[in-house]
Amino acid sequence: MIDVTDLHKRFTTKTGTVHAVQGVGFHARDGEITGLLGPNGAGKTTTLRMLYTLMSPDAGRIAVDGFSPDTHAGDVRARLGVLPDARGVYKRLTARENIRYFGRLHGMTEAAIDQGIARLAASLGMEDILDRQCEGFSQGQRTKTAIARALIHDPKNVILDEPTNGLDVMTTRALREFLKQLKAEGRCVIFSSHIMQEVAALCDRIVVIAHGKVMADGTADELRAQTGEANLEEAFVKIIGSEEGFHA
Numbered sequence: 528m529i530d531v532t533d534l535h536k537r538f539t540t541k542t543g544t545v546h547a548v549q550g551v552g553f554h555a556r557d558g559e560i561t562g563l564l565g566p567n568g569a570g571k572t573t574t575l576r577m578l579y580t581l582m583s584p585d586a587g588r589i590a591v592d593g594f595s596p597d598t599h600a601g602d603v604r605a606r607l608g609v610l611p612d613a614r615g616v617y618k619r620l621t622a623r624e625n626i627r628y629f630g631r632l633h634g635m636t637e638a639a640i641d642q643g644i645a646r647l648a649a650s651l652g653m654e655d656i657l658d659r660q661c662e663g664f665s666q667g668q669r670t671k672t673a674i675a676r677a678l679i680h681d682p683k684n685v686i687l688d689e690p691t692n693g694l695d696v697m698t699t700r701a702l703r704e705f706l707k708q709l710k711a712e713g714r715c716v717i718f719s720s721h722i723m724q725e726v727a728a729l730c731d732r733i734v735v736i737a738h739g740k741v742m743a744d745g746t747a748d749e750l751r752a753q754t755g756e757a758n759l760e761e762a763f764v765k766i767i768g769s770e771e772g773f774h775a
């Protein structure tokens with residue numbers, strides 16, 4: 528369960544200040560997929576980075592299963608599996624070695640790591656690449672490795688930044704099924720996307736973000752009802768006030 532209240536983040540650049548996140552708040556429940564939907568530059572990645580303790584908010588509160596990153600960063604990290612925007616797999620290692628390395632960082636036993644790798648490789652359909660060096664991996668193979676690595680410690684909460692970016696249709700479909708499986712296991716899943724159809728197809732709740740603010744938050748039906756639009760795509764465009772930066 529992830530609770531976010533009134534988050535703010537500013538960046539100081541040579542040409543001025545960017546107020547990237549301006550009061551974002553939402554509640555992501557266990558056993559649900561929560562989608563952060565917004566155009567490029569909306570503040571999704573910055574919000575997620577604050578959730579997974581990579582950067583501190585200027586103001587606001589975060590609670591992961593009740594733990595705050597400010598005071599209990601270790602507890603938060605133990606409860607989170609993260610697919611960051613930069614996948615960053617170690618190219619000189621095989622997929623298996625990448626995953627094993629993260630398992631060891633989490634203090635898992637070798638036997639638990641072996642079991643976890645077998646389980647995740649089967650779910651993600653990556654048995655054939657487990658013992659290949661990651662150098663030369665396709666984008667889909669890198670993403671699968673990064674997801675398996677993120678989930679090796681069996682976290683209750685899963686955060687994925689644009690998980691289907693650059694993936695082909697079949698890999699995207701397989702990944703969707705995998706996310707549904709995480710949900711069925713009772714996990715709290717949050718992912719960001721600028722692809723409306725993807726969010727509409729997968730998410731129980733949709734948090735629409737633009738210009739660093741939450742513009743709407745609800746189920747697809749609630750968003751349709753709020754805007755009076757039968758078509759979800761039209762509803763999003765109405766909420767944002769523009770279709771710039773979105774993919775249908």
Ligand SMILES: Nc1ncnc2c1ncn2[C@@H]1O[C@H](COP(=O)(O)OP(=O)(O)OP(=O)(O)O)[C@@H](O)[C@H]1O
Nearest residue numbers: 538540545547566567568569570571572573574721
């Ligand atoms: N480290 C940084 N320094 C300066 N500005 C930043 C930094 N990180 C993000 N920003 C700015 O904050 C705003 C929000 O960026 P962010 O990456 O959170 O958006 P996003 O919704 O994830 O977009 P995308 O879909 O393009 O990844 C943008 O204007 C971006 O340029």
